[in-house]
Amino acid sequence: MRKLLPFKLVLAILITACVTVNVYFPAAAAEQAADRIIDTVTGQPPQGAQPATQPGEPRPQSSITAPQPFAAESVGQHLLAALGGTLDLLIPVAQAQGAPNLDLATPEIRAVTASMQQRFGQLQKYFASGAVGLTADGMVQVRDQNVVPLPERAAVKNLVAEDNRDRATLYSEIAKANGHPEWEGDIRKTFARRWVERGAQPGWYYQNSAGTWTQK
Secondary structure, X not given: OOOOOOHHHHHHHHHHHHHHOOOOOOHHHHHHHHHHHHHHXXXXXXXXXXXXXXXXXXXXXXXXXXXXXXXXXXXXXXXXXXXXXXXXHHHHHHHHHOOOOOOOOOHHHHHHHHHHHHXXXXXXXXXXXXXXXXXXXXXXXXXXXXXXXXXHHHHHHHHHHHHHHHHHHHHHHHHHHOOOHHHHHHHHHHHHHHHHHHHOOOOOEEEOOOOOEEEO
């Protein structure tokens, strides 16, 4: 007769499988979220907008079958089959929780996005002149104050400081709104890349991965 797996071991395997399924960072969803916010801030029309949900996708069916008479030595096999069917039910649910879109509809995210949108018109000319550039960590920085008229320099520094506060809040709030504060670093990296690829116009300066200023 085959030995059955200890119940506690089976339970531990099941719990571990359920817990570890939904801890990945949804990179594609974060990129879509970044694009939506960048388009709003810069006033660009959305490009290739994705639907908020993915209707009509068939849900995987459970592999659990109706109970059948079995010999004592096959209990372990039937138990493992039942656990496999249970995981078939649980995994789609966990995957659905990491679905194609991140939540951007909180009051905090809307407020900070609106604040950045209002400020962008003031910063835009300084991006164009090269006075201000996009940093490798998703922020902005005064790159060359010498191209800014002396009476405007204090105002430019204030604009940059205010925009950086909003950016830091934005990345943090997106992570918290989606139940994963630990995603903040990954969200920041995603935004840093998309600000350059999507938000920056030709001639704007940005920092590459080595921290060197480069002109787009």
